Amino acid sequence: MNDTARTRTALPVFDDVLAAAARIAPHAHVTPVLRSHSIDAIAGCELHFKAEHLQRAGAFKFRGACNAVWSLSDEDAARGVVTHSSGNHGAALALAARTRGIACHVVVPEGAVAAKLAAIEAYGATLHRCAPTIAAREIRCAQLQAETGAELVHPYTDPRVIAGQGTAALELLSDATPFDALVVPVGGGGLASGTALAVAACSPRTRLHLAEPSGAAETWASMQRGERVTEFTPDTICDGLRGTLGEPNFALLHAHGARVLKVDDADTVAAMRLFWQRTKQIVEPSSAVALAAVLGNRETFDGQRVGIVLSGGNVDPDALPELFARG
Amino acid sequence: MNDTARTRTALPVFDDVLAAAARIAPHAHVTPVLRSHSIDAIAGCELHFKAEHLQRAGAFKFRGACNAVWSLSDEDAARGVVTHSSGNHGAALALAARTRGIACHVVVPEGAVAAKLAAIEAYGATLHRCAPTIAAREIRCAQLQAETGAELVHPYTDPRVIAGQGTAALELLSDATPFDALVVPVGGGGLASGTALAVAACSPRTRLHLAEPSGAAETWASMQRGERVTEFTPDTICDGLRGTLGEPNFALLHAHGARVLKVDDADTVAAMRLFWQRTKQIVEPSSAVALAAVLGNRETFDGQRVGIVLSGGNVDPDALPELFARG
Numbered sequence: 001m002n003d004t005a006r007t008r009t010a011l012p013v014f015d016d017v018l019a020a021a022a023r024i025a026p027h028a029h030v031t032p033v034l035r036s037h038s039i040d041a042i043a044g045c046e047l048h049f050k051a052e053h054l055q056r057a058g059a060f061k062f063r064g065a066c067n068a069v070w071s072l073s074d075e076d077a078a079r080g081v082v083t084h085s086s087g088n089h090g091a092a093l094a095l096a097a098r099t100r101g102i103a104c105h106v107v108v109p110e111g112a113v114a115a116k117l118a119a120i121e122a123y124g125a126t127l128h129r130c131a132p133t134i135a136a137r138e139i140r141c142a143q144l145q146a147e148t149g150a151e152l153v154h155p156y157t158d159p160r161v162i163a164g165q166g167t168a169a170l171e172l173l174s175d176a177t178p179f180d181a182l183v184v185p186v187g188g189g190g191l192a193s194g195t196a197l198a199v200a201a202c203s204p205r206t207r208l209h210l211a212e213p214s215g216a217a218e219t220w221a222s223m224q225r226g227e228r229v230t231e232f233t234p235d236t237i238c239d240g241l242r243g244t245l246g247e248p249n250f251a252l253l254h255a256h257g258a259r260v261l262k263v264d265d266a267d268t269v270a271a272m273r274l275f276w277q278r279t280k281q282i283v284e285p286s287s288a289v290a291l292a293a294v295l296g297n298r299e300t301f302d303g304q305r306v307g308i309v310l311s312g313g314n315v316d317p318d319a320l321p322e323l324f325a326r327g
Numbered sequence: 328m329n330d331t332a333r334t335r336t337a338l339p340v341f342d343d344v345l346a347a348a349a350r351i352a353p354h355a356h357v358t359p360v361l362r363s364h365s366i367d368a369i370a371g372c373e374l375h376f377k378a379e380h381l382q383r384a385g386a387f388k389f390r391g392a393c394n395a396v397w398s399l400s401d402e403d404a405a406r407g408v409v410t411h412s413s414g415n416h417g418a419a420l421a422l423a424a425r426t427r428g429i430a431c432h433v434v435v436p437e438g439a440v441a442a443k444l445a446a447i448e449a450y451g452a453t454l455h456r457c458a459p460t461i462a463a464r465e466i467r468c469a470q471l472q473a474e475t476g477a478e479l480v481h482p483y484t485d486p487r488v489i490a491g492q493g494t495a496a497l498e499l500l501s502d503a504t505p506f507d508a509l510v511v512p513v514g515g516g517g518l519a520s521g522t523a524l525a526v527a528a529c530s531p532r533t534r535l536h537l538a539e540p541s542g543a544a545e546t547w548a549s550m551q552r553g554e555r556v557t558e559f560t561p562d563t564i565c566d567g568l569r570g571t572l573g574e575p576n577f578a579l580l581h582a583h584g585a586r587v588l589k590v591d592d593a594d595t596v597a598a599m600r601l602f603w604q605r606t607k608q609i610v611e612p613s614s615a616v617a618l619a620a621v622l623g624n625r626e627t628f629d630g631q632r633v634g635i636v637l638s639g640g641n642v643d644p645d646a647l648p649e650l651f652a653r654g
Contacts, residue, residue, distance in 0.1 A: 053607045054607060058607060273644045276609055276644050277644065280380045280381060280385065280608060280609040280610070280640035281607060281608065281609070282603060282607040282608065282609055283607075313607035317600050317603055317604070317647070317651045318651065320644075320647050320648045320651065321648040324644065324645060324648070
């Protein structure tokens with residue numbers, strides 16, 4: 001097994017997070033940590049928001065994508081990268097590829113939101129449309145890999161991606177005073193498992209909580225059962241959290257003993273509205289779910305110092321009526 | 328005429344802006360200056376956004392209100408302050424009064440937006456409802472002054488308010504490289520005339536442009552005629568810019584030779600949407616009008632270094648779908 005193959009299959013470790021931090025430093029923003037005294041008063045605890053909605057391409061996803069792209073040898077990089085995602089990962093990988101001047105292919109399902117596809121194209125990626133099924137997009141990805149030799153960068157199971165996502169928590173935890181708790185959203189588990197690596201190494205007494213929509217709570221079910229649950233039909237407005245928890249992601253999260261807090265969409269919308277009003281910052285539902293988890297579990301966080309990773313801010317203004325109707 | 332009476336009637340000068348900056352420093356935020364390379368590329372110039380939507384109470388209005396409140400003698404302050412405004416000035420004065428621990432009375436018209444009134448009350452002010460006419464609110468204000476001895480702080484003609492609003496531009500202009508142009512919204516003219524004082528003293532070669540909604544363009548008409556126009560019926564989504572340009576405001580702006588750029592509401596909404604998407608910041612239409620003025624007058628600003636004061640971010644999330652439908 002050569003180094004690249006090992007990288008693609010082994011579980012990442014904390015050293016990979018440190019290496020990712022150094023690798024992405026020339027390209028990614030060190031995002032600010034925001035405070036709101038009025039939200040603290042409502043929550044009954046001290047909240048520190050890691051503002052990944054201000055990350056390049058509008059989400060933490062750029063960290064993992066950038067780490068994957070800059071982990072490639074020059075030879076591999078020359079053949080480009082490929083992924084399937086019509087959301088934040090597609091845009092993030094497109095921008096990451098541009099930082100290295102290499103090709104990026106993004107497989108997108110028919111019917112994906114036009115504005116999101118336009119964003120991916122604006123970063124210079126080539127779109128490849130396929131039928132809106134998992135089988136169709138995996139076949140199309142495999143075809144593109146065969147045709148171009150491009151490297152597949154999976155949105156959340158790729159160890160380079162997991163390590164990259166862990167750098168957000170690494171920055172947050174570098175604050176002077178230790179956190180009692182960290183709360184991050186969980187979907188496929190890239191951010192969550194990368195955060196677990198950072199917490200375990202930098203601040204083992206900090207409790208890691210995962211915020212998950214009630215309508216896509218297979219991570220909660222997986223942690224309850226102690227094995228990965230993959231059978232579920234997501235029903236949530238948190239479009240970034242509809243994916244199925246990945247295998248390496250489950251392995252890392254289960255080993256870490258992360259707790260899952262389920263959140264109803266209505267509470268997520270209420271938290272998003274509150275955050276918008278008090279901070280004038282646009283975060284997407286998949287981020288607001290973490291604040292909602294804190295607001296809905298006061299006894300768990302009462303008086304604590306809590307870090308929240310605001311994962312992204314890519315909300316389509318035209319989607320607002322539908323979003324607020326759910327709140 | 329005692330000092331207080333003089334303060335209330337004379338035109339403010341640049342020294343008043345400097346004094347205001349010192350006076351409000353313990354209470355107001357020095358807001359950041361935001362950049363967006365992607366918006367620069369679209370605008371064809373270099374834009375520096377003074378982020379007053381991140382000011383306390385969500386708008387630059389806190390500066391003027393705070394300066395007025397902290398200009399009072401202890402004796403006068405003990406009797407409180409009063410104003411009529413259901414918008415940003417009402418909330419700003421309420422918060423400013425709270426920083427000094429004094430009473431604040433806000434006269435609001437029947438039918439004002441409940442969320443805005445709740446915000447004013449949350450800052451500790453007492454609401455006084457009146458019929459939705461100018462006469463009714465002036466009578467109610469006069470009654471309250473007579474009953475309580477409270478000091479009237481007009482939203483934009485009060486010289487202490489004008490001087491306070493000028494501190495936003497003072498901070499922006501303290502950047503190293505001089506600006507070719509500054510663009511600020513104009514409604515009653517508090518921010519605009521305060522900015523004129525700062526520009527004239529700190530950076531006289533910087534051109535001051537005022538962005539005004541086409542549907543409430545009495546400042547444009549006033550500058551064309553060389554005398555203050557007060558007869559007009561505002562029709563604009565920019566709720567902060569519907570007021571009539573004040574007398575001292577006109578005097579200062581006319582003397583300065585500020586240029587007015589008229590902006591259609593549809594362009595304001597498009598600019599708000601662009602700013603939302605690229606920066607994840609919520610600014611209100613009355614702020615986005617200034618960006619829209621730049622985008623709509625490319626030849627005027629081509630290649631220039633331009634400062635924009637983003638006046639505020641108090642948008643009711645529930646009003647957003649309707650707003651965006653106007654764009």
